[in-house]
Amino acid sequence: MKNLYIxxxxxxxxxxxxxxxxxxxxxxxxxxxxxxxxxxxxAFASICLCFGLSGLVLQSVSEKNNExxxxxxxxxxxxxxxxxxxxxxxxxxxPAAVEDYQLVMELCNEDxxxxxxxxxxxxxFTVTVGSKDLMKVNEGVILEKDNEVLLFESDxxxxxxxxxxxxxxx
Amino acid sequence: MEQHQMVGIDCExxxxxxxxxxxxxxxxxxxxxxxxxxxxxxxxxxFIRSIDKIESEEHAKAWLIRATxxxxxxxxxxxxxxxxxxxxxxxxxxxxxSEVYYAVLELPKKYRSVIxxxxxxxxxxxxxxxxxxxxxxxxxxxLSRGRELLKNRLKGEFE
Numbered sequence: 001m002k003n004l005y006i007x008x009x010x011x012x013x014x015x016x017x018x019x020x021x022x023x024x025x026x027x028x029x030x031x032x033x034x035x036x037x038x039x040x041x042x043a044f045a046s047i048c049l050c051f052g053l054s055g056l057v058l059q060s061v062s063e064k065n066n067e068x069x070x071x072x073x074x075x076x077x078x079x080x081x082x083x084x085x086x087x088x089x090x091x092x093x094x095p096a097a098v099e100d101y102q103l104v105m106e107l108c109n110e111d112x113x114x115x116x117x118x119x120x121x122x123x124x125f126t127v128t129v130g131s132k133d134l135m136k137v138n139e140g141v142i143l144e145k146d147n148e149v150l151l152f153e154s155d156x157x158x159x160x161x162x163x164x165x166x167x168x169x170x
Numbered sequence: 171m172e173q174h175q176m177v178g179i180d181c182e183x184x185x186x187x188x189x190x191x192x193x194x195x196x197x198x199x200x201x202x203x204x205x206x207x208x209x210x211x212x213x214x215x216x217f218i219r220s221i222d223k224i225e226s227e228e229h230a231k232a233w234l235i236r237a238t239x240x241x242x243x244x245x246x247x248x249x250x251x252x253x254x255x256x257x258x259x260x261x262x263x264x265x266x267x268s269e270v271y272y273a274v275l276e277l278p279k280k281y282r283s284v285i286x287x288x289x290x291x292x293x294x295x296x297x298x299x300x301x302x303x304x305x306x307x308x309x310x311x312x313l314s315r316g317r318e319l320l321k322n323r324l325k326g327e328f329e
Contacts, residue, residue, distance in 0.1 A: 001320070001324060002289050004264070005289055008260075009271070011267075012197055012258075012260055014206075014210055018210060019189055022181075022211045022214050022215075023182050023185055025211060025215055026218045029219065
Protein backbone atom coordinates (compact mmCIF):
# COMPACT_ATOMS: atom_id res chain seq x y z
CA MET A 1 0.00 0.00 0.00
CA LYS A 2 2.72 2.42 1.03
CA ASN A 3 4.67 1.70 -2.14
CA LEU A 4 1.55 2.18 -4.27
CA TYR A 5 1.00 5.55 -2.60
CA ILE A 6 4.60 6.56 -3.27
CA UNK A 7 4.39 5.47 -6.91
CA UNK A 8 1.10 7.32 -7.38
CA UNK A 9 2.58 10.52 -5.97
CA UNK A 10 5.57 10.25 -8.28
CA UNK A 11 3.21 10.65 -11.22
CA UNK A 12 2.04 14.05 -10.00
CA UNK A 13 4.07 16.95 -11.34
CA UNK A 14 3.47 20.63 -11.97
CA UNK A 15 3.21 21.39 -15.67
CA UNK A 16 6.16 22.97 -17.46
CA UNK A 17 4.01 25.98 -18.24
CA UNK A 18 3.19 26.43 -14.56
CA UNK A 19 6.86 26.16 -13.64
CA UNK A 20 7.86 28.69 -16.32
CA UNK A 21 5.17 31.15 -15.20
CA UNK A 22 6.20 30.77 -11.58
CA UNK A 23 9.89 31.31 -12.38
CA UNK A 24 8.94 34.45 -14.28
CA UNK A 25 6.89 35.76 -11.34
CA UNK A 26 9.66 34.91 -8.89
CA UNK A 27 12.20 36.79 -10.99
CA UNK A 28 9.85 39.75 -11.16
CA UNK A 29 9.54 39.63 -7.39
CA UNK A 30 13.32 39.60 -7.10
CA UNK A 31 13.55 42.64 -9.36
CA UNK A 32 11.05 44.48 -7.18
CA UNK A 33 13.04 43.52 -4.09
CA UNK A 34 16.26 44.56 -5.73
CA UNK A 35 14.81 47.88 -6.90
CA UNK A 36 13.37 48.56 -3.47
CA UNK A 37 16.65 47.66 -1.77
CA UNK A 38 18.65 49.94 -4.08
CA UNK A 39 16.22 52.83 -3.53
CA UNK A 40 16.41 52.30 0.20
CA UNK A 41 20.19 52.27 0.01
CA UNK A 42 20.13 55.47 -2.04
CA ALA A 43 17.79 57.14 0.42
CA PHE A 44 19.99 56.05 3.32
CA ALA A 45 23.10 57.31 1.53
CA SER A 46 21.38 60.66 0.88
CA ILE A 47 20.41 60.99 4.52
CA CYS A 48 23.97 60.14 5.59
CA LEU A 49 25.33 62.70 3.12
CA CYS A 50 22.99 65.40 4.44
CA PHE A 51 23.98 64.66 8.02
CA GLY A 52 27.63 64.55 7.00
CA LEU A 53 27.47 67.92 5.26
CA SER A 54 25.56 69.48 8.14
CA GLY A 55 28.21 68.16 10.50
CA LEU A 56 30.96 69.65 8.36
CA VAL A 57 29.27 73.06 8.24
CA LEU A 58 28.76 73.10 12.00
CA GLN A 59 32.33 71.98 12.57
CA SER A 60 33.57 74.71 10.26
CA VAL A 61 31.56 77.38 12.10
CA SER A 62 32.79 76.09 15.42
CA GLU A 63 36.43 76.05 14.31
CA LYS A 64 36.28 79.57 12.91
CA ASN A 65 34.66 80.86 16.08
CA ASN A 66 37.35 79.25 18.17
CA GLU A 67 40.08 80.73 15.97
CA UNK A 68 38.74 84.27 16.35
CA UNK A 69 38.31 83.85 20.07
CA UNK A 70 35.00 85.69 20.11
CA UNK A 71 31.58 85.53 18.66
CA UNK A 72 31.87 85.09 14.93
CA UNK A 73 28.75 85.34 12.87
CA UNK A 74 29.20 82.85 10.05
CA UNK A 75 26.34 83.12 7.66
CA UNK A 76 25.34 80.64 5.06
CA UNK A 77 24.56 81.73 1.54
CA UNK A 78 20.86 81.82 2.21
CA UNK A 79 21.27 84.25 5.07
CA UNK A 80 23.71 86.50 3.24
CA UNK A 81 20.81 87.98 1.35
CA UNK A 82 19.31 89.51 4.47
CA UNK A 83 22.59 90.65 5.94
CA UNK A 84 23.72 92.28 2.72
CA UNK A 85 20.52 94.34 2.64
CA UNK A 86 21.96 96.17 5.64
CA UNK A 87 25.25 96.78 3.87
CA UNK A 88 27.12 94.43 6.17
CA UNK A 89 29.60 91.80 5.19
CA UNK A 90 29.93 88.33 6.60
CA UNK A 91 32.79 89.03 8.97
CA UNK A 92 31.58 92.31 10.39
CA UNK A 93 28.00 91.36 10.83
CA UNK A 94 28.11 90.84 14.53
CA PRO A 95 27.72 93.56 17.07
CA ALA A 96 30.62 94.75 19.16
CA ALA A 97 28.35 94.86 22.16
CA VAL A 98 27.82 91.15 21.98
CA GLU A 99 31.23 89.98 20.87
CA ASP A 100 31.62 87.90 23.97
CA TYR A 101 28.73 85.78 22.90
CA GLN A 102 29.19 82.54 21.09
CA LEU A 103 27.14 81.81 18.01
CA VAL A 104 25.57 78.47 18.76
CA MET A 105 23.40 77.52 15.87
CA GLU A 106 20.99 78.59 13.23
CA LEU A 107 17.55 77.87 14.49
CA CYS A 108 15.81 78.16 11.19
CA ASN A 109 16.87 78.78 7.68
CA GLU A 110 13.89 79.40 5.50
CA ASP A 111 13.88 81.05 2.10
CA UNK A 112 13.95 84.62 3.24
CA UNK A 113 14.90 84.59 6.91
CA UNK A 114 17.63 83.30 9.13
CA UNK A 115 17.60 83.11 12.90
CA UNK A 116 20.85 82.99 14.81
CA UNK A 117 21.32 82.32 18.49
CA UNK A 118 24.12 83.77 20.59
CA UNK A 119 24.88 82.77 24.11
CA UNK A 120 27.52 83.08 26.76
CA UNK A 121 27.59 81.49 30.18
CA UNK A 122 24.33 82.92 31.41
CA UNK A 123 22.66 84.86 28.64
CA UNK A 124 21.41 84.26 25.17
CA PHE A 125 19.62 86.15 22.47
CA THR A 126 18.54 85.66 18.91
CA VAL A 127 18.83 87.83 15.84
CA THR A 128 16.59 87.16 12.89
CA VAL A 129 17.32 88.64 9.50
CA GLY A 130 14.83 88.46 6.69
CA SER A 131 12.02 89.88 4.64
CA LYS A 132 9.55 92.11 6.44
CA ASP A 133 6.65 90.55 4.58
CA LEU A 134 7.38 87.08 5.78
CA MET A 135 8.65 87.72 9.26
CA LYS A 136 6.44 88.22 12.26
CA VAL A 137 7.45 91.78 13.07
CA ASN A 138 6.82 92.94 16.62
CA GLU A 139 8.46 95.02 19.30
CA GLY A 140 11.68 93.31 18.74
CA VAL A 141 12.33 95.07 15.44
CA ILE A 142 15.44 97.16 15.71
CA LEU A 143 16.31 97.98 12.16
CA GLU A 144 14.55 98.09 8.84
CA LYS A 145 15.96 98.71 5.40
CA ASP A 146 14.68 97.99 1.92
CA ASN A 147 11.90 95.82 3.24
CA GLU A 148 14.44 93.78 5.23
CA VAL A 149 14.14 93.47 8.95
CA LEU A 150 16.65 92.77 11.64
CA LEU A 151 14.69 91.41 14.55
CA PHE A 152 16.20 91.29 17.98
CA GLU A 153 14.59 89.07 20.58
CA SER A 154 15.85 88.87 24.12
CA ASP A 155 14.57 89.29 27.63
CA UNK A 156 17.88 88.76 29.33
CA UNK A 157 20.19 91.38 27.82
CA UNK A 158 20.41 94.63 29.77
CA UNK A 159 19.69 98.02 28.32
CA UNK A 160 23.35 98.86 27.81
CA UNK A 161 23.94 95.75 25.77
CA UNK A 162 20.82 96.44 23.72
CA UNK A 163 21.94 99.97 22.97
CA UNK A 164 25.36 98.72 21.98
CA UNK A 165 23.80 96.33 19.62
CA UNK A 166 21.57 98.98 18.03
CA UNK A 167 24.44 101.46 17.84
CA UNK A 168 26.56 98.97 16.04
CA UNK A 169 24.09 98.70 13.22
CA UNK A 170 23.41 102.42 13.01
CA MET B 171 19.75 27.60 -16.39
CA GLU B 172 18.34 31.06 -15.92
CA GLN B 173 19.81 32.79 -12.93
CA HIS B 174 18.69 36.06 -11.54
CA GLN B 175 21.73 38.22 -12.02
CA MET B 176 20.84 40.98 -9.58
CA VAL B 177 20.83 38.98 -6.39
CA GLY B 178 22.27 35.62 -7.39
CA ILE B 179 19.13 33.64 -6.56
CA ASP B 180 18.41 30.87 -9.02
CA CYS B 181 14.64 30.60 -9.24
CA GLU B 182 14.74 27.76 -11.75
CA UNK B 183 16.90 25.69 -9.43
CA UNK B 184 14.51 26.34 -6.53
CA UNK B 185 11.54 25.21 -8.64
CA UNK B 186 13.38 22.13 -9.88
CA UNK B 187 14.38 21.17 -6.38
CA UNK B 188 11.18 21.80 -4.46
CA UNK B 189 8.51 22.17 -7.16
CA UNK B 190 7.30 18.58 -7.16
CA UNK B 191 7.08 18.45 -3.39
CA UNK B 192 5.10 21.69 -3.15
CA UNK B 193 2.79 20.67 -5.97
CA UNK B 194 2.11 17.18 -4.59
CA UNK B 195 1.38 18.58 -1.16
CA UNK B 196 -0.84 21.26 -2.70
CA UNK B 197 -2.84 18.59 -4.56
CA UNK B 198 -2.96 16.54 -1.36
CA UNK B 199 -4.42 19.52 0.49
CA UNK B 200 -6.74 21.02 -2.12
CA UNK B 201 -7.67 17.84 -4.04
CA UNK B 202 -7.70 20.01 -7.15
CA UNK B 203 -5.00 20.51 -9.77
CA UNK B 204 -6.40 23.95 -10.62
CA UNK B 205 -6.13 25.13 -7.03
CA UNK B 206 -2.80 23.39 -6.63
CA UNK B 207 -1.53 25.53 -9.52
CA UNK B 208 -2.53 28.69 -7.64
CA UNK B 209 -1.04 27.44 -4.38
CA UNK B 210 2.17 26.52 -6.20
CA UNK B 211 2.68 30.03 -7.58
CA UNK B 212 1.70 31.76 -4.37
CA UNK B 213 3.99 29.63 -2.22
CA UNK B 214 7.07 30.29 -4.35
CA UNK B 215 6.37 34.03 -4.54
CA UNK B 216 6.03 34.07 -0.74
CA PHE B 217 9.26 32.09 -0.58
CA ILE B 218 11.13 34.75 -2.57
CA ARG B 219 9.71 37.47 -0.34
CA SER B 220 10.97 35.63 2.73
CA ILE B 221 14.22 34.32 1.30
CA ASP B 222 16.33 36.42 3.68
CA LYS B 223 14.93 34.44 6.59
CA ILE B 224 15.80 31.04 5.13
CA GLU B 225 18.83 29.62 6.93
CA SER B 226 19.44 26.23 5.29
CA GLU B 227 18.10 23.73 2.77
CA GLU B 228 16.29 21.83 5.50
CA HIS B 229 14.77 25.07 6.72
CA ALA B 230 13.73 25.93 3.16
CA LYS B 231 11.99 22.58 2.75
CA ALA B 232 10.18 22.84 6.07
CA TRP B 233 9.24 26.45 5.30
CA LEU B 234 7.78 25.44 1.93
CA ILE B 235 5.75 22.59 3.47
CA ARG B 236 4.33 24.90 6.09
CA ALA B 237 3.59 27.63 3.52
CA THR B 238 1.88 25.14 1.19
CA UNK B 239 -0.41 23.91 3.97
CA UNK B 240 -1.23 27.46 5.05
CA UNK B 241 -1.78 28.66 1.51
CA UNK B 242 -4.07 25.71 0.80
CA UNK B 243 -6.08 26.61 3.90
CA UNK B 244 -6.41 30.19 2.64
CA UNK B 245 -7.80 28.92 -0.64
CA UNK B 246 -10.17 26.55 1.13
CA UNK B 247 -11.53 29.43 3.17
CA UNK B 248 -12.53 31.19 -0.02
CA UNK B 249 -16.26 30.45 -0.29
CA UNK B 250 -16.34 30.62 -4.07
CA UNK B 251 -13.54 28.12 -4.44
CA UNK B 252 -15.06 25.85 -1.82
CA UNK B 253 -18.10 25.37 -4.04
CA UNK B 254 -16.15 24.88 -7.24
CA UNK B 255 -13.53 22.40 -6.11
CA UNK B 256 -12.87 19.76 -8.74
CA UNK B 257 -11.28 16.48 -7.76
CA UNK B 258 -7.84 15.85 -9.15
CA UNK B 259 -7.72 13.62 -12.22
CA UNK B 260 -4.16 12.45 -12.66
CA UNK B 261 -4.90 9.42 -14.84
CA UNK B 262 -2.77 6.90 -12.96
CA UNK B 263 -1.35 4.02 -15.00
CA UNK B 264 -2.03 1.45 -12.32
CA UNK B 265 -5.55 1.02 -10.95
CA UNK B 266 -4.27 0.04 -7.52
CA UNK B 267 -2.14 3.19 -7.34
CA SER B 268 -5.21 5.21 -8.20
CA GLU B 269 -7.25 3.43 -5.53
CA VAL B 270 -4.70 4.07 -2.80
CA TYR B 271 -4.10 7.69 -3.84
CA TYR B 272 -7.81 8.60 -3.86
CA ALA B 273 -8.36 6.74 -0.59
CA VAL B 274 -5.79 9.06 0.99
CA LEU B 275 -7.43 12.11 -0.64
CA GLU B 276 -10.74 11.15 0.93
CA LEU B 277 -9.27 11.33 4.42
CA PRO B 278 -9.82 14.45 6.51
CA LYS B 279 -7.23 17.10 5.66
CA LYS B 280 -5.29 16.81 8.92
CA TYR B 281 -4.71 13.09 8.30
CA ARG B 282 -3.85 13.59 4.62
CA SER B 283 -0.94 15.94 5.28
CA VAL B 284 0.52 13.71 7.99
CA ILE B 285 0.22 10.60 5.78
CA UNK B 286 1.90 12.44 2.89
CA UNK B 287 4.75 13.84 4.97
CA UNK B 288 5.41 10.56 6.75
CA UNK B 289 5.02 8.05 3.93
CA UNK B 290 6.09 10.05 0.90
CA UNK B 291 8.53 12.67 2.21
CA UNK B 292 9.87 10.31 4.86
CA UNK B 293 9.62 12.68 7.83
CA UNK B 294 9.50 11.22 11.32
CA UNK B 295 6.65 12.01 13.70
CA UNK B 296 8.92 14.38 15.64
CA UNK B 297 9.94 16.18 12.45
CA UNK B 298 6.33 16.52 11.30
CA UNK B 299 5.39 17.94 14.71
CA UNK B 300 8.20 20.48 14.30
CA UNK B 301 7.14 21.50 10.81
CA UNK B 302 3.45 21.69 11.65
CA UNK B 303 4.20 23.39 14.98
CA UNK B 304 2.12 20.70 16.60
CA UNK B 305 2.39 18.29 19.52
CA UNK B 306 4.20 14.99 18.90
CA UNK B 307 1.33 13.01 20.42
CA UNK B 308 -1.17 14.84 18.23
CA UNK B 309 0.77 13.91 15.11
CA UNK B 310 1.11 10.34 16.35
CA UNK B 311 -2.66 10.12 16.87
CA UNK B 312 -3.41 11.68 13.47
CA LEU B 313 -1.11 9.23 11.74
CA SER B 314 -2.60 6.30 13.61
CA ARG B 315 -6.20 7.33 12.83
CA GLY B 316 -5.37 8.04 9.21
CA ARG B 317 -3.81 4.62 8.88
CA GLU B 318 -6.83 3.01 10.53
CA LEU B 319 -9.24 4.73 8.14
CA LEU B 320 -7.15 3.67 5.15
CA LYS B 321 -7.04 0.13 6.45
CA ASN B 322 -10.84 0.02 6.54
CA ARG B 323 -11.24 1.57 3.11
CA LEU B 324 -8.55 -0.40 1.35
CA LYS B 325 -9.08 -3.63 3.23
CA GLY B 326 -5.38 -3.87 3.99
CA GLU B 327 -2.58 -2.43 6.11
CA PHE B 328 -1.12 0.88 4.93
CA GLU B 329 2.47 -0.08 5.68
